[in-house]
Structures are given as C-alpha cells and as structure tokens.
Amino acid sequence: MLEPRPRSAFDTLRAEIQRIEASGRAPPGVLPFGVDTLDQRLPAGGLALGALHEVAGGGPGALDGAAPALFAAGIAGRTRGQVLWCLTRRDLFAPSLEQSGLASDRVIYVEAGDEKTVLACFEEGLRHGGLGAVVGEVVRLSMTASRRLQLAAEGSGTLALAVRRWRREAEAADFGQPTAATTRWRVSALPSSPLPTTGVGRARWFVELLRCKAGDAADFELEACDETGRLALPADLAHRSLAPGAWQVRAAG
Amino acid sequence: MILVGAAGRRRVVLAANAAALALRLQPGMPAAQARALRADALAEPADPAGDARALDQLALWALKRYAPVVAADPPDGLVLDVTGATHLWGGETALLQDIIDRLAAVGITARAAMTGSWGAAHALARWVARPMAIVPSDQSGRAIADLPVQALRLPKGMAAALGKVGIDHVGEIEAKPRARLALRFGPKLTRRLDQAYGRAAEPIQPIEAPELVQARRAFAEPIGAPETLARYTLKLVEVLCAQLEAKGLGARLLDLRFHRVDNRLETIRVGTARPVRDIKRLTRLLCDKLETVDPGFGVDTMVLVATLAEPLDWKLVATDLTTPAAPDIADLVDMLSNRLGPGRLYRLAPAQSDVPERSTRKIAATAPPTAQAWQAGWPRPARLLARPELIEAMALLPDQPPVSFTWRGVRRRVRRADGPERIFGEWWRRDGEIDAVRDYFQLEDEAGDRFWVFRRGDGELPWTGDLTWYLHGVFG
Numbered sequence: 215m216l217e218p219r220p221r222s223a224f225d226t227l228r229a230e231i232q233r234i235e236a237s238g239r240a241p242p243g244v245l246p247f248g249v250d251t252l253d254q255r256l257p258a259g260g261l262a263l264g265a266l267h268e269v270a271g272g273g274p275g276a277l278d279g280a281a282p283a284l285f286a287a288g289i290a291g292r293t294r295g296q297v298l299w300c301l302t303r304r305d306l307f308a309p310s311l312e313q314s315g316l317a318s319d320r321v322i323y324v325e326a327g328d329e330k331t332v333l334a335c336f337e338e339g340l341r342h343g344g345l346g347a348v349v350g351e352v353v354r355l356s357m358t359a360s361r362r363l364q365l366a367a368e369g370s371g372t373l374a375l376a377v378r379r380w381r382r383e384a385e386a387a388d389f390g391q392p393t394a395a396t397t398r399w400r401v402s403a404l405p406s407s408p409l410p411t412t413g414v415g416r417a418r419w420f421v422e423l424l425r426c427k428a429g430d431a432a433d434f435e436l437e438a439c440d441e442t443g444r445l446a447l448p449a450d451l452a453h454r455s456l457a458p459g460a461w462q463v464r465a466a467g
Numbered sequence: 468m469i470l471v472g473a474a475g476r477r478r479v480v481l482a483a484n485a486a487a488l489a490l491r492l493q494p495g496m497p498a499a500q501a502r503a504l505r506a507d508a509l510a511e512p513a514d515p516a517g518d519a520r521a522l523d524q525l526a527l528w529a530l531k532r533y534a535p536v537v538a539a540d541p542p543d544g545l546v547l548d549v550t551g552a553t554h555l556w557g558g559e560t561a562l563l564q565d566i567i568d569r570l571a572a573v574g575i576t577a578r579a580a581m582t583g584s585w586g587a588a589h590a591l592a593r594w595v596a597r598p599m600a601i602v603p604s605d606q607s608g609r610a611i612a613d614l615p616v617q618a619l620r621l622p623k624g625m626a627a628a629l630g631k632v633g634i635d636h637v638g639e640i641e642a643k644p645r646a647r648l649a650l651r652f653g654p655k656l657t658r659r660l661d662q663a664y665g666r667a668a669e670p671i672q673p674i675e676a677p678e679l680v681q682a683r684r685a686f687a688e689p690i691g692a693p694e695t696l697a698r699y700t701l702k703l704v705e706v707l708c709a710q711l712e713a714k715g716l717g718a719r720l721l722d723l724r725f726h727r728v729d730n731r732l733e734t735i736r737v738g739t740a741r742p743v744r745d746i747k748r749l750t751r752l753l754c755d756k757l758e759t760v761d762p763g764f765g766v767d768t769m770v771l772v773a774t775l776a777e778p779l780d781w782k783l784v785a786t787d788l789t790t791p792a793a794p795d796i797a798d799l800v801d802m803l804s805n806r807l808g809p810g811r812l813y814r815l816a817p818a819q820s821d822v823p824e825r826s827t828r829k830i831a832a833t834a835p836p837t838a839q840a841w842q843a844g845w846p847r848p849a850r851l852l853a854r855p856e857l858i859e860a861m862a863l864l865p866d867q868p869p870v871s872f873t874w875r876g877v878r879r880r881v882r883r884a885d886g887p888e889r890i891f892g893e894w895w896r897r898d899g900e901i902d903a904v905r906d907y908f909q910l911e912d913e914a915g916d917r918f919w920v921f922r923r924g925d926g927e928l929p930w931t932g933d934l935t936w937y938l939h940g941v942f943g
Contacts (some may be wrong), residue, residue, distance in 0.1 A: 274916055275943075280849035284943035296796055307851035307940060308815040308827050309841040314849075314943075318815055319836040322796075324803060325811045335803055344794030403943070405915040406883065414846070414885040414909050417917065417942065438943065441843065 228257070228428045242371030245292060248444050255423060255432045256397070261289060264371040265396035266364040268355070270378035272402030272420070276386040279351065279379035281401040281419055281438075284314040286349050286375040288439030291315030293373055295346030298339040300324045300332045302351065315443020320346070333359050336374070343370035351377045353385070360393035398425040407437060407448060416440075418448060471498045472513030481513045518542065525575075526674045531774050533566065535722040535734040536673045544592065546585055548671050551759070552736070554808055563599045582607040585671065586663030590618035590637070608664050612638030619659045625652060637663070670730050680716065681772040682706040689728045689765020696725075696762065696769075697754045703771040704750045717742025717779030723753055725760055726768040733760045738809075739801045740833045742779040748798045752805055800832045817841045821890050822905075823851060823939065845888060846909045848919040848940025855937035858920060862936070865926030868908040872920065874938050879912040889925065904931040909942065917942035 244260030246253045253259050261267060267289075269282040283306060290297045291311075297320050299306070304325060312318055324339075326332040329352060336350035340363060350363075355376055367374040376395065380386045389400075400422040407415035417438035423431055437446040469492050470482040478498040487508060492501045501508065522539040529545055530537040533556075536548035549562060556562040563579040570577040576598075580591035583604025591600045591607070594614045602610045611618065614637050617626045629652070634640055640648065640660055649657050661667035682703045690696065700723065711718060719742055725733040737752040753771075804812045810829075817839045818828040826841065841847070860869035868884030886908030892900025905921040912918070919940035924932025 273914065278850050278941045280941045280943035282943075283849050295794060298799075305850045305853060307823070307848055309817075309847040310849045310943070312841055313843070313847060318817065318840065319838065321814060322800070322832045323813055323815065324807070325813075326807060331807065335807075338803060339799065342796065342799040344796045344799065401943075403915040403917060405913075406911055406917070412883070412885075414883045414911050414917065418915070 232428070245289065245373065249434075249436065249447055251447060252421075252434055252436070252445070255429060256426065257428045261373070262396055263293075263373050264367050264369075266360060266367050266374040266376060266394065268360075268376045268378060268393060268395040268398040270386070270389050270398075270400050272400050272422075274383075275402055276378075276380050276389075277383060279377055281403055281417075282377045282379070282399075283351070284310065284439055285399065285401045285419070285421070286377050287311045287314040287316040288443040288445065289375060290347035290349055290373070291317070291320075291439075291443035293346035295320075295344065297321050298324060298335070298345050298348045300326055300335045300339070300348070300350040302326055302328065302332055306351075313441055314439040315441055329353055333363070336376075337362055337366045340366035340370055340372050340374055343372060345372050347373040347375060349375045349377060351379050353378070353380055354388065355393050355395075357391075357393060360395055364394045364396070395425070396427045397423060397429075400424055404435065408450075419445075421445075468509040468511065469501060470513040471501075471510050472515070515542070523674060527676050529566070530674060530676075530722075531720065532569075533562070535724065535736045535774070536671050536732055538671050538674050540589065544589065546588070546671055548732070548734075549581070559601050560599070563601065567598055582610070584662060584665035585669045586620065586659065587611050587665065589620060590614050590663060594618050604665065608641075611663055612636065612641065616640065619656075619663055621659060622655055625656065628652065668729075668731065670732055673724065673732070679772050679774060680707060680710050680714065680718075680776055681770060682710070683768065683770045685768045686766070689767045691762040691765045693757060696757055696760065696766070699769055700753050700757070700771075701746075701750045703769060704746050704753065707771050707773060708744050708746050708749070711744050711773060711776060711779075714776075715778055715780055716773070716776040717744045718749065718773040718775070719743075719777050720773070720775035721749065721753065722770075722772045722774050724770045724772070725762065725766045726770070727763045728765045728767050729763055731763065733762070733766075735760060736774075737801075737805045738775075740797055740804075740831070742777040743798075743801070744779055745798075748801075751798075752802055755802060755806060797833055804832070820893065822893060823847070823890075825893075846885065846919070846942065848917075849943035851940045852938065855921070855939045858936050858938045860920065860922075860936035862922070864934070866906065868910060869920065869936065872910070872936065872938075874918070879910075879916075879918075881910045882913050883911040885909040887922075890921075902928075902930050907939070 242264035244258045244262050246260035269285055270276060271279050271282045275281045297316060299321050308318055311321060324335045326335050332350050332352055336348055339345055339348040363374050378389060402420045404418040404420050406417050409415040419436050419438055421436050422433040435448060437448050439445055468484045469480045469487050471478060472481040480492060480494055480496045480498060480501050482494055483492050490505050492505060492508060519541060522541060526537050526539045526545055529547055534547045534549045534552045538546050540546045553559045553562050556565055559581050563581060566579055567577050578592050578596035578598045580588045580596045580600040582588045582591060582602040587607040590611045591602060615635060616629050616637060619637060645657055658667060662669045684699060684703055720738045723735040735753055735756045737756060743749060800812060812832045813829040814832055815827040816830045816837045818826055820826050858872045858874045860872035862869040866887050868886055869881055871878060871880045887906035890905045892903030894901035904925045905923060906925060907919060907921045910918045910920055918938055920936055920938050922934060922936050924934045
C-alpha cells in the first residue's frame with residue numbers, strides 16, 4: 215500500500231495557489247472513492263466537488279461509452295440530491311445505472327438535440343446549484359467550453375462529470391487535446407473477476423488517471439461500481455497471497 | 468333541426484343539421500318553404516350574439532391549449548397563429564388532428580387547414596379540408612387557385628358581381644390585370660387577394676379575455692434594444708405578480724406579446740410545471756426566450772397575460788432539524804423544458820415488463836419519487852441498442868452460449884459467458900408474441916468487453932423463434 219506523501223514545499227505552495235484561485239469561496243470539499251489506493255493519488259483525498267471531471271472509455275468503449283457512463287453513475291450516485299444527465303443519443307439503459315448506485319428517482323434525463331444544447335444544459339444545471347451532480351455526454355469539449363463548465367461548477371459547488379463519447383474510433387484522438395477539467399480519467403474494460411464456476415464475475419476496469427490538477431497521473435485495476443456506487447480493489451490484488459483455489463478452503467470452512 | 472333567422476328582409480334557413488340536410492332542408496332556403504317541405508322540422512330562431520359568445524369561448528380554449536395568438540374568425544371559424552408551437556405537438560398534422568379530435572369530443576365537427584397566410588388558410592379550411600389540409604406556404608397560391616371566389620372573404624354581392632363578368636375562380640382574378648380590377652371592384656378585392664396570396668400582411672388581433680390576469684404597457688417611443696425589452700419584461704412581471712398575489716393565483720402559462728410598430732405581433736410563451744408567482748423566476752423564463760423576438764422597427768406595446776393560472780398559496784415548508792431541506796429544482800426543470808420543448812426532460816421509472824425495451828417508462832421530471840426499483844441481480848447492459856443487431860454466432864443447442872460471434876465485422880471469441888435468461892413474449896400486448904422466446908446471454912470476449920446477446924427461440928421448439936442471434940446491449 216502506498217504511504218501518504220510527505221508534505222513538501224510544493225504542497226504548501228499548492229495550498230496557497232488554491233486559496234488565491236478560490237477567491238474567498240470556501241472550497242466545496244471532496245468526494246472520496248473509499249478506495250485508499252485511489253484516494254491517496256488525488257490531491258485532497260478524493261474527487262473535488264465543484265469541479266469538472268472528464269471520463270472517457272478505452273478501445274471500443276470510446277464509442278459506446280458504457281464503462282465511463284457507469285463510472286460516472288457510481289460517482290454521481292454517492293452525491294446528495296438530484297442528478298441531471300444530458301445526452302444526445304438515447305441508448306443509456308436506466309436499470310444499469312441503478313445497479314451502479316444511481317437510483318432511478320434521482321436522475322433527470324435531458325434529451326438535447328445537439329452538442330451545443332448539451333453543453334448549454336450542462337452549464338445551466340451546474341449554475342443552478344441545487345443538484346448533486348450533472349453528467350453530460352459530449353463528443354467535443356473545447357478549452358473554452360470546458361473552462362465555462364469548470365467555472366460554473368466552481369461557482370455552485372456542483373460536481374460536473376463529462377462523459378466523452380465519440381462516433382468514430384479515429385475521433386477519439388481528440389482526447390489528447392487539453393481541456394480545463396480538473397481530472398481526466400480513462401476507463402477500459404478488463405476481463406471480469408474470476409469465478410469458481412463458469413460465468414461472468416463482477417466487471418473489472420482498468421482506470422487510468424491521465425491528468426490530475428495538482429497531482430500525478432496514475433493507473434489502477436479496480437472492480438466496477440457495485441449497487442452503492444463504490445469501486446473496489448480486486449481481492450487477488452488486495453490480498454496478494456490469495457492462492458488459486460483458496461475460495462474452496464473458505465467455502466469448506 | 469334548422470335555425471331560422473333574418474337575411475335582409477326575408478326570413479331564411481341559416482343553418483341546418485345533418486338530419487335536416489338529409490331531408491333537403493338547406494341553408495339559404497326561405498323559412499316558409501322549409502316549413503312547407505317538412506312541417507315537423509324543429510325550427511329555432513338563430514342567435515348570432517350567442518354564437519359569437521360561444522365562438523369567443525372556443526377561442527379562449529384554443530388560446531390556453533394551442534398557441535399564444537388566437538382570434539375568432541366569425542361567423543364559424545377560429546384562426547390560430549401556430550408559429551413555433553407545432554413542435555410541442557409533434558408536428559403540424561398532429562396539432563391539427565388534436566384540434567379536430569378535441570372538438571369532435573364535444574360534438575363540434577371541425578375542419579382545419581394550415582398554411583402561410585390567414586386568407587389562404589381560411590379558404591382551404593372551408594373549401595378543401597376533408598377534414599384537414601396542410602399546404603406549405605410556397606404552394607398555397609397554387610392550392611387556392613381553383614377555389615371559387617367566395618373563398619376570398621369578399622364583401623356581400625361582390626362574388627355575384629364577379630360571376631357576372633365570368634370570373635368564378637380565385638386563379639382567374641389573379642391572372643387579370645390588377646389596375647382594372649381595382650377600378651371596377653374597389654380596393655377591397657385586391658387586398659383580399661394579396662392577403663390570400665400572402666403578399667399583404669394581415670395581423671391577427673388576439674382575443675381579449677378580461678377574466679385573464681394581464682399587464683399591459685404602451686410606450687411613447689418604440690423600443691427595440693434587447694436590454695430595454697428585458698427591463699420592461701421585468702416591470703410587467705412585477706405588475707402581473709402583484710395582481711396574481713391579490714387573487715392568490717400562480718401562473719402556469721404566460722404569454723408575452725410584442726405589438727410592433729409595423730402592426731406585426733411577436734409572442735413568447737412559457738409554461739411551468741407548477742403554479743409560480745416568483746418575479747425573478749418568471750422574468751428569467753421570459754428573458755431566456757427574448758432572443759427569439761424580432762422587434763423590427765420597434766415595439767410600441769407589450770402585453771403580458773397569465774393564460775393559465777392556478778391557485779397558489781403560501782405554505783410552510785416542512786423541515787426537520789437533522790437533514791438539510793432538499794433544494795428545489797423546479798425552476799431549472801421549467802427553464803430547460805421551455806428551452807427544449809416538452810418531453811425532452813424526464814425521469815425513467817420501472818415498468819411492469821421483463822422485455823428490456825419495455826422495462827422503462829418516462830415520467831415527468833418533477834413527479835414525486837416512485838420508490839420503485841428494477842429487479843436486482845439480473846445483469847443489465849449500460850447501453851441498450853435502439854434495435855437489436857443481427858450477429859453471426861456459433862453455439863451448441865439448446866442452451867449453450869456462443870463460442871464466438873461476429874458483430875459489425877469483428878469476430879470475437881467468447882472467454883466467459885453467463886445465461887440463459889429466458890424472456891417470454893407478452894401475448895397480452897401483441898398476438899404474434901404468444902410463442903416468442905428470447906434467451907439472453909452475457910458474453911465476455913478475450914479483451915474483457917462484455918456484451919448482451921440473445922437467441923430467438925428456446926432451441927427446442929421451432930415455433931418459439933428462428934434461432935438467429937442478436938446483440939442487444941453493451942456492458943460497462
């Protein structure tokens with residue numbers, strides 16, 4: 215397990231800069247993932263509320279955006295209040311959000327006709343301030359657009375999650391362009407947790423923290439969100455000593 | 468039944484119902500002749516004032532339901548300016564169908580036409596619509612050319628005078644030199660012609676209903692700058708809210724009308740999910756739409772009408788000390804749904820069905836919590852394809868998952884699989900589903916991507932399905 219980093223001159227400076235940037239507003243706090251390995255890599259021990267976070271899928275997930283949507287649902291599910299979900303394509307399947315910790319009563323879907331409207335609704339939802347989180351499924355996210363969203367989120371303290379989803383695999387290169395998002399994640403599917411019998415176990419993700427303001431990039435192998443929206447460290451990684459067949463012993467005992 | 472009234476000095480049949488028409492009692496026939504033909508026909512005196520009042524009532528209903536600008540078109544019509552309102556009803560046909568159906572429900576047989584100008588719509592509704600006619604603005608000239616000249620709303624006697632010189636159809640007037648027509652029949656004819664062809668503007672004076680709460684402001688100098696319009700919008704909302712408060716009402720539907728100096732009318736209509744009397748919120752909703760208003764050379768009068776108002780009283784909000792009160796997001800919902808149109812903002816609630824496509828139902832965004840949940844424990848994909856896509860799969864029958872499959876040209880080997888989850892057709896919805904079976908499998912390929920596929924049929928009985936495989940969703 216990673217040790218918390220010692221507080222250096224950099225950290226003091228960062229705190230100072232953050233104080234200046236916040237311009238008198240109290241910082242809205244953080245939302246910890248509840249997974250130590252993950253939280254230690256984030257500057258304040260969790261995902262900053264009142265900030266924009268970008269999530270994209272890897273490989274084919276860049277087009278279907280399935281894993282990033284569930285990753286976002288898990289995060290949004292752990293906030294308080296209603297969640298606004300802005301989309302252009304209507305293929306999101308609501309029962310799966312509930313299985314990832316976002317109850318159906320809490321989600322308001324906004325079916326916007328085009329990208330521009332999605333961004334406008336996204337920003338409007340953030341400015342309102344009464345929502346727990348706002349999720350927007352966007353293709354293009356320019357520096358200007360993301361800056362607007364980031365400022366809107368800072369102003370109200372609402373968590374903003376941009377699920378990047380492209381229409382062609384070639385377009386996904388767009389993810390390399392800089393944006394004003396506080397963190398940037400890539401979530402790709404991994405083979406699921408092995409089960410003692412045949413069948414598909416709990417989904418596993420390769421979660422990459424590609425960019426993190428005032429933090430370093432990192433990657434993690436995690437189990438997908440459960441029905442409370444929590445990620446988990448795979449058992450065979452958390453307890454490295456778990457030998458193949460150990461489940462039989464436990465099941466017998 | 469016939470209605471008898473005076474036409475000039477004669478007493479004539481003014482209207483006849485279907486039964487009377489079947490007995491060949493026709494409007495325009497002298498009353499004495501009608502009585503001679505059928506002494507037992509029920510004859511009632513016509514009541515033009517009562518008809519006009521009823522028509523105004525109908526116009527008021529249409530104002531509340533369809534469009535911000537509605538006027539009575541006496542003696543027997545309504546005219547609606549539906550600019551920018553059709554999408555709320557899912558298109559022009561749907562809007563007209565709704566009007567016709569609603570009126571039929573209260574026993575009024577209506578015909579409706581929609582086109583670019585009042586004159587043409589008037590003609591089409593009375594002479595073409597069976598029961599509905601929708602003509603694009605650029606084709607309305609051709610559509611009305613074959614109609615008789617009576618379709619043009621001409622003054623009394625002019626149609627007969629035109630008939631005397633051999634002009635029977637609208638198109639024939641249009642083909643004649645205008646100067647001579649104007650000289651012989653006066654300016655009214657050419658004006659009506661221009662109005663029908665959409666060359667001359669014809670403003671619709673919207674119906675005034677004193678019972679509606681409204682605020683009006685006339686300006687000494689026409690205004691046009693967006694900031695000025697926004698400022699006066701705020702002032703009108705303040706006046707309106709004071710009136711609403713005095714009556715204990717809240718607005719559900721607001722119309723803001725801009726009377727331009729060139730006699731055109733621009734309107735904004737906003738709706739709210741619940742009655743609202745909050746000045747800031749209503750101003751925000753209206754100002755959000757100000758950019759759709761073209762002030763032209765200036766606006767000289769602004770009228771704000773609370774078209775729909777419902778009782779709204781102050782009430783205590785129940786709070787408890789342990790949890791903070793849930794923030795009210797109704798204003799956000801109102802604003803977004805006014806911007807995007809209704810039906811674009813919704814929540815999804817569980818529906819009583821095992822078929823994945825039917826397992827969600829839309830409910831209003833501000834509906835109370837349903838406290839329902841989907842059946843837990845069954846795998847459900849994050850993305851459900853709009854329609855299942857045919858895949859090529861190799862699998863053992865009857866209940867083995869595929870070993871490999873090809874989707875969108877990519878062949879994938881299945882490493883792990885789970886299933887089947889059998890879903891039966893819902894015979895109470897459609898007869899064809901009585902034997903239908905889908906067997907769903909969750910598949911995972913070598914890279915870890917997970918898919919939801921199904922096979923039509925249970926693999927044993929041939930009538931349950933043709934054993935083709937489809938991909939229906941992608942797991943996260």
